[in-house]
Amino acid sequence: MEILLCTQVEENCPSCGTPLFKLKGKSRYKEYEIAHIYPLNPEPHEVILLQHEERLSLNPNHEDNLIPLCFSCHNIFDNPKTVDGYRDLLGKKRTLIKKSSQISIFKQYQLEEEIAEIIRSLVDDDVDFGAPAGFDAKNINTKLNGVINSLTKIKIKSDISSFYLFIRDRFAEMERISPSKAVLIAQQVRMFYVKQSTLSLTQQEIYQNTVAWITSKFKPSSQQAAEAIAAFYIQNCELF
Ligand SMILES: [Zn+2]
Ligand SMILES: [Zn+2]
Structure with missing residues (x-):
């Protein structure tokens, strides 16, 4: 001990x-x-x-x-x-x-290793995220209505507008190559979130835990890429 x-x-x-x-x-x-x-x-x-x-x-x-x-x-x-x-x-x-x-x-909570491909594409040196603010993060204020600090909220909104469309396209590609893979990953994120919601944690803690969980899973690990992916799932309602 x-x-x-x-x-x-x-x-x-x-x-x-x-x-x-x-x-x-x-x-x-x-x-x-x-x-x-x-x-x-x-x-x-x-x-x-x-x-x-x-x-x-x-x-x-x-x-x-x-x-x-x-x-x-x-x-x-x-x-x-x-x-x-x-x-x-x-x-x-x-x-x-x-x-x-x-x-x-x-x-305990699994995440398919294909998530690493999304992370890799986000940290690629030659990545093109398309037009800035390509996506309007609607409804985010209604979703982030718990205990979460404003700095994090702004970060999440900005991650959604910068990366949401890019990540959505990567997952769509993944679906074409391995059908149901992206659906499975979304469900795994959902399961992780459901588990977190049983622990009486704040939204701030759940967001941070989700980022740490994604970061912990595969190499290359990138905090920023994990934040972008967490923001994607907030917009898609697997989180919150
Ligand atoms: Zn003592
Ligand atoms: Zn001491």
Whole structure:
């Protein structure tokens, strides 16, 4: 479990970013301790301090209550415990748990490898996307009506107007060569979205997870191409 906890924080102290291991020659030295977010044996004053605070697990030894910290951050966290420090670390852990569960969802939800052809065509040096603003992203404001920041909304709209027609043509080509392939990919995106909607996430998180999922699937991976594809599926209503 300790290895998993270190992997979850990408082997860096989640409070200050210091590496959890120091290398000397061929040996790796531990520069961290596993901290209990809610204390294992709370002092009476800690019980009172934290009595109304949320816990990620009622079992203090559960992995959701454990987090590696460098020695200094652990010391600062414990001496003395403060409500702010507790909430801060709990928030970090909650984000880490969400991220870990997304990584396993990414593996679980398939995406046909032909999506890589679309990505490749988007990142091709000689690509011609046609006239700028070739497509009017209608209805997008009604679809993006949840918690999503304006910057992302503008990005999605601009991706739709720049790339929607191009991506639609690539999928049409794919359909001609391998019938039903594009339909299958659209369904896989839909399934991924349905799964995301069961997790009480914001539209912002779902959009970001979809982009990360597409990016994680095949090489070449390109964040920008994945964003363009996600925008395509928002316009096509597989997403939102
Ligand atoms: Zn630290
Ligand atoms: Zn401690």
